[in-house]
Amino acid sequence: MRQEEIWDTETARNYDTPGSGMYAPEVLGPAVDRLAELAGAGPALEFAIGTGRVAVPLAERGVPVAGIELSRPMVDQLRTKVDEATIPVVVGDMASAAAPGRYTLVYLVYNTISNLLTQAEQVACFRNAARHLLPGGRFVIELWVPELRKLPPGQQAVVFRTVPGYIGLDTYDILRQQVVSHHFRFGDDRRTTVFRSPHRYVWPAELDLMAQLAGFELESRHADWSGSGFTGESRSHVSVYRMPSEG
Incomplete structure (x- = not known):
């Protein structure tokens, strides 16, 4: 995207x-x-x-x-x-x-x-x-x-924040030095929204x-x-x- x-x-x-x-x-x-x-x-x-x-x-x-x-x-x-x-x-x-x-x-x-x-x-x-x-x-x-030190062998995702109604996690592609941040927000009406953004980590x-x-x-x-x-x-x-x- x-x-x-x-x-x-x-x-x-x-x-x-x-x-x-x-x-x-x-x-x-x-x-x-x-x-x-x-x-x-x-x-x-x-x-x-x-x-x-x-x-x-x-x-x-x-x-x-x-x-x-x-x-x-x-x-x-x-x-x-x-x-x-x-x-x-x-x-x-x-x-x-x-x-x-x-x-x-x-x-x-x-x-x-x-x-x-x-x-x-x-x-x-x-x-x-x-x-x-x-x-x-x-x-x-x-x-x-x-935060690559948090990745055990075979794992690609790291949760970077959790608060009521929100979970944020990053998925890493170590070979290409790419990461996608996923922001999950949970509403009182059981609806969930997701916002994703790609990045190159440095x-x-x-x-x-x-x-x-x-x-x-x-x-x-x-x-x-x-x-x-x-x-x-x-x-x-x-x-x-x-x-x-x-x-």
């Missing part, structure tokens, strides 16, 4: 969960704080801006924000919150689309680089970020660490090599937006890559 088909009108309409999940203050707040710090006085560009989960509060902090987004329905949902003058968005692929201007910060959050399903597309995404950055600018990626070391190919250097890596240390047990990371300064 193509990404444009996954992120359709129904998905966009139900994407926001104000106050809970990835919109919970303890999840969103530290991300916005850190991105505002990294942007400094300059403008920021969000790849895969979606419905503006991060961009809207970042703009409210006084950071000029623009975006690139593949899904027109997601942009339409963003437009119910802010207009084009406040957060301009280019509709296109984050691996190749160009936004006007140059930026001090490009960021790509919540595992979204894995929506690019080939290594070549992911490398192109790094190169596209580099094209948009001013000298000394930063590219920030938030990404999960593949190890931190591979991500660092992609960054080098695009001219970046790794500046920092933490386990979360609050700056916790990244260890072999960390389930995700926030990696900050920096372009060389002029001279």
Whole structure:
């Protein structure tokens, strides 16, 4: 299934969960704080801006924000919150689309680089970020660490979350470095809905090599937006890559 088909009108309409999940203050707040710090006085560009989960509060902090987004329905949902003058968005692929201007910060959050399903597309995404950055600018990626250690021999699926009314599991194709996330939601009326999305998982070391190919250097890596240390047990990371300064 193509990404444009996954992120359709129904998905966009139900994407926001104000106050809970990835919109919970303890999840969103530290991300916005850190991105505002990294942007400094300059403008920021969000790849895969979606419905503006991060961009809207970042703009409210006084950071000029623009975006690139593949899904027109997601942009339409963003437009119910802010207009084009406040957060301009280019509709296109984050691996190749160009936004006007140059930026001090490009960021790509919540595992979204894995929506690019080939290594070549992911490398192109790094190169596209580099094209948009001013000298000394930063590219920030938030990404999960593949949980392959949880897979016993012969098993292909890992349950990553269970709460009342919801089960999330990933099925892995180790040979092709692919994973499909399955989100099962159970209603009180016995109805069950399923949302699936394919991804290409990336190890931190591979991500660092992609960054080098695009001219970046790794500046920092933490386990979360609050700056916790990244260890072999960390389930995700926030990696900050920096372009060389002029001279």
